[in-house]
Every structure is written in structure tokens, then in C-alpha cells.
Amino acid sequence: MNSNHLLLEEPIRMASILEPSKPSFFPAMTKIVGTLGPKSRSVEIISDCLKAGMSVARFDFSWGDIEFHQETLENLKTAVKSTRKLCAIMLDTGGPELQVVNKTEHPISLEADTKVILTPDQDKPATSNLLPINYHGLSKAVKKGDTIFIGQYLFTGNETTSVWLEVDEVCSEDVVCLIKNSATLSGTLYTLHVSQIRIDMPTLTDKDKEVISTWGVRNNIDILSLSYTRHAEDIRHARCFLSKLVELNQTQIFAKIENIEGLTHFDEILQEADGIIFSRGNLGIDLPPEKVFLFQKAALYKCNMMGKPAVVTRVVDSMTDNLRPTRAEATDVANAVLDGSDAILLGAETLRGLYPVETVSTVGKICAEAEKVFNQDLYFKKTVKNVGEPMSHLESIASSAVRAAIKVKASAIICFTSSGRAARLIAKYRPTMPVISVVIPRLKTNQLRWTFSGAFEARQSLIVRGLFPMLADPRHPAESKSGSNESVLKVALDHGKASGVIKPHDRVVVCQKLGDASVVKILELED
Ligand SMILES: Nc1ncnc2c1ncn2[C@@H]1O[C@H](COP(=O)(O)OP(=O)(O)O)[C@@H](O)[C@H]1O
Ligand SMILES: C=C(OP(=O)(O)O)C(=O)O
Numbered sequence: 001m002n003s004n005h006l007l008l009e010e011p012i013r014m015a016s017i018l019e020p021s022k023p024s025f026f027p028a029m030t031k032i033v034g035t036l037g038p039k040s041r042s043v044e045i046i047s048d049c050l051k052a053g054m055s056v057a058r059f060d061f062s063w064g065d066i067e068f069h070q071e072t073l074e075n076l077k078t079a080v081k082s083t084r085k086l087c088a089i090m091l092d093t094g095g096p097e098l099q100v101v102n103k104t105e106h107p108i109s110l111e112a113d114t115k116v117i118l119t120p121d122q123d124k125p126a127t128s129n130l131l132p133i134n135y136h137g138l139s140k141a142v143k144k145g146d147t148i149f150i151g152q153y154l155f156t157g158n159e160t161t162s163v164w165l166e167v168d169e170v171c172s173e174d175v176v177c178l179i180k181n182s183a184t185l186s187g188t189l190y191t192l193h194v195s196q197i198r199i200d201m202p203t204l205t206d207k208d209k210e211v212i213s214t215w216g217v218r219n220n221i222d223i224l225s226l227s228y229t230r231h232a233e234d235i236r237h238a239r240c241f242l243s244k245l246v247e248l249n250q251t252q253i254f255a256k257i258e259n260i261e262g263l264t265h266f267d268e269i270l271q272e273a274d275g276i277i278f279s280r281g282n283l284g285i286d287l288p289p290e291k292v293f294l295f296q297k298a299a300l301y302k303c304n305m306m307g308k309p310a311v312v313t314r315v316v317d318s319m320t321d322n323l324r325p326t327r328a329e330a331t332d333v334a335n336a337v338l339d340g341s342d343a344i345l346l347g348a349e350t351l352r353g354l355y356p357v358e359t360v361s362t363v364g365k366i367c368a369e370a371e372k373v374f375n376q377d378l379y380f381k382k383t384v385k386n387v388g389e390p391m392s393h394l395e396s397i398a399s400s401a402v403r404a405a406i407k408v409k410a411s412a413i414i415c416f417t418s419s420g421r422a423a424r425l426i427a428k429y430r431p432t433m434p435v436i437s438v439v440i441p442r443l444k445t446n447q448l449r450w451t452f453s454g455a456f457e458a459r460q461s462l463i464v465r466g467l468f469p470m471l472a473d474p475r476h477p478a479e480s481k482s483g484s485n486e487s488v489l490k491v492a493l494d495h496g497k498a499s500g501v502i503k504p505h506d507r508v509v510v511c512q513k514l515g516d517a518s519v520v521k522i523l524e525l526e527d
């Protein structure tokens, strides 16, 4: 790769690499999603994760009951209040996940070159020769020679508790497998992944529907992470389900791409979804290893060009048990940023890891360093070319705002918005400075009661690279129609100053509507 793809000053002075970066008010423009669980559910730890840069909390319903997750969420709310850091809520569905059921909870030793039977009879206890699973259709879906992987819930890939099997024969509903490596399965929950087969289970299961309509509705979830999205129809179906739950008709749907079926239908899925999660843990098993990077780069590019947020998972697995990532992992995080990801999703690292806070902060620091050498100029040109001409008015305003901000070396772009659309479009051009989106609430009614919009739009931008939302006071909307938003703008500038983004004598680019005209203006601050 040509060094022009990175923004490095020539000649490169090696010593400059070690110069510490200037502290900034936020850890990085790239966002961090943290999965909350046993090791990250106290108010204290969650507060520290928020301060370290986590802006989206993921609740994975592959595991844990509603009460458990509710308790964690109540702690999150307390932490959000006390730290004054906003956080979006993501519900991750269980989906058609195959699992080994070990009711005894005793560790099970599996020995290489011996055989083990996978059976759908969940009444049988799990032993070294027999593993009950939660799916009746496995024997019909596999054939001799297929590869099966069994790993701990949120397997990291480097634990000694994962096992590879090879299908030997099928006996009615049972599947007899040859064990390829010795391992001890400990714990209660194991995911089972068969490379490249089709599972005839719905993407949104009955259990998922129940969780969404109870826990999800109660907590106004901002983002639904739809596990094992395989077709655009999966998204349409989930959207239809959400729209019937009045409280969730603004919830965004992120397609979690976890297998080859999802890869094959990627383009049509991207059209329907609000964002994409590259579930690299599962993808890494389904795809040949040498193809993983290529899918990541191609798919992130497509997301970037569509202006839809892309999230990458499984970055620093080894930090589950260690204070420092491996060099491969550290480099991988930086490459995910250079490839264009909006957010990094931490799974095992925060859920059951020993160092949740340190992980968030380490990943944030790596992202910030990568952002500094991200070639915005090249990216900008590619994006403009991709949009083509004539551009829509809004697209043209958004790209002009970014260009102006870069040219005058503005310290921030302030964007007024209600739907969030304008701010997201600005972020699409990946400005090097933060975009403060001032979400102006709108009064709306569902014919039962009046409410203000805005909270969803503000929180949903917490997963978009470079976007930092601020929810304006609902008393302002009337005046925003007629006036010039002077008072709201002052609040936004004060907010920027208080957080350290904007300093005296800085330039700031503002994007707003004045009367019927959309304007981009450059402010030169005095104090
Ligand atoms: N309440 C507002 N006050 C002033 N300007 C606004 C407001 N809402 C949106 N704009 C501006 O209007 C243009 C269209 O933005 P967009 O986000 O699509 O609007 P909406 O939120 O109405 O969908 C952008 O230039 C944006 O900055
Ligand atoms: C995030 C992933 O999956 P899970 O939901 O099982 O953590 C993954 O496979 O990368």
C-alpha cells in the first residue's frame, strides 16, 4: 500500500512517532460499544467505562435473563446521570444461534481423535461422548466432512476451551463427530458454529420478540442489533415488528453479519439496515481466514459510501485476561479505523474480562492515533466522486461544510438538525474535527399524547464516528423556525467551550437553516 493512503509528513521523522499526543476532550472520534455483563455492571465500573470513552452499551440476550439485564441498565442510568456522559442502548438478539446445553455445569473433557455425538435430546446430560444441543435440524443440515466449532459464549479464539469437530456420520437426529483437538468445556453456555450451512430458524426468534416487546419497550432501546442477519427480508421483518410497538418505531436496526449467507446478500442488507455490525468472531469461523480482511475492507467501504455506520467486533480478545493487547491486535484496531469503521465493539473484554475500563481506554487511544493519520483528503474526494452530480442540496451543504471547516482549520462543526439527517451526512465526509449535532426537539403526537422527538436522534449519533450530540432545550423549537437560532447557537458554543473542543479565537463552522435557506457559515470567535 502506497504511503499516500496515510497522512504522513515526508520525510518521516521516526522520533516524532513517540511524541505523546495532545490530550483532547474526548478519547477518540471512533466510538466504543461495550457489552455489559458480570464484570462490567456496577455503577462504578460503568461510570469509569463512560469516562474512558464508551458511548454505546450493548446488552446481549444470547445470555442472561430480563431481570439481570434490567439491573445492569438501572446502574447504567445512574452512571450516565453522575458522569453526565450520554450513552445509547443496544439490544443484541440471540437469534438463530446454535448452543450446547450443559445443564450439569460440570466441565466436560473432550479428547482429540475420539468421537462425540451431538444430539437434540436436551434431557440427556452432557458428557465427554455426548453433547445436547438446542437445534433439531442439525443432522439434516450437515454432511460428512463438515467442520463444526464449539466455543465458550463470546469465545475469544485463544482460550483452550474451544473445540473443532469434523462430521463423521449422521444417525437420524444425531450427528457423530470426530474431535480434532483436545479441550475442556467449562461453564454453562457454548455456541456452536457449523461452517457454511443454512440454519432454517427465523432470524428474529419468538424469544427475541418477547425480549424486545418487554425489556426493549420498557427501556426505549436506541439500536437493535439483529444477530445472524442473512437477507434484506430479515431487516424488513424486524422493522415491521418494531413499528407495531409504538415506543420503538424510531429504534434503528443494525444488521449483524456473521456468516457467508449474510456476506452474499450484503448489498441488499445494507440498503435496508440503518447500520452494520461485522461480527468477526463468527465470520472468522465461517470465512476462510485469508478472506476476512478483504470482506472487512470491502464492506466498510460500502458502508462509508452509503453514510451508514459500521461497527467492527472482536478486536482485543487477549485483553480479556491481560492488561495489554497483543501487537497484532493493537495494529488491527488501528487498521479498522483506517478502513473506515465508525465504532469498535467490545464483547468478552468488557463482559467477562478482568480489565473492562483499561480495554476501553486502550482501544480509544489506538483509535485516536489512527485518526491522526487517516487521509481525510483522499477519503473526501472518493466520497464526493461516489455521490456524483448533481448532488442533492443537503449532500452539497454537508460536503461544503466539511470542506470549509478543513480549509479554515475550524475546531468544530456545529450542525442544527431535528431528524439527525444533516449531521449524519456531515459525518459521512469524515471531518477531522468533531461535529456537534444540536438536535432540536420537535413536538409530535401519536393521538394519545404529545411528546418531544430528539432523544433517539441524539443518542443514535453516539455510534457514528465524529458525531457528538447535544439535545437542545425543547423551549427553543418555536423560535428556531422564525429566528436565527442565536440563543441555541450560544448554548452550543458554550457547550463546546466547556468540554474543551472550542477555545477562544477558534473558528467554527455552523450548518443551519435561516428562513428557507440552508447556510454554512464560518464564525471567528472572540473569547
Ligand atoms: N431546527 C433547526 N434550526 C435551524 N436549522 C435547522 C434545524 N433543523 C435542521 N436545520 C438545518 O436544515 C437543513 C436540513 O437538515 P435536516 O437534518 O435534514 O433537517 P431535519 O432535521 O428537518 O430533517 C440543514 O442545513 C440543517 O442544519
Ligand atoms: C460479536 C460477535 O458475536 P457475539 O454476538 O456472539 O458476541 C462476533 O462474533 O464477533
Ligand SMILES: [K+]
Pocket: 060, 061, 062, 092, 093, 094, 095, 227
Ligand atoms: K447475540
Ligand SMILES: [Mg+2]
Pocket: 062, 097, 227
Ligand atoms: Mg452472538
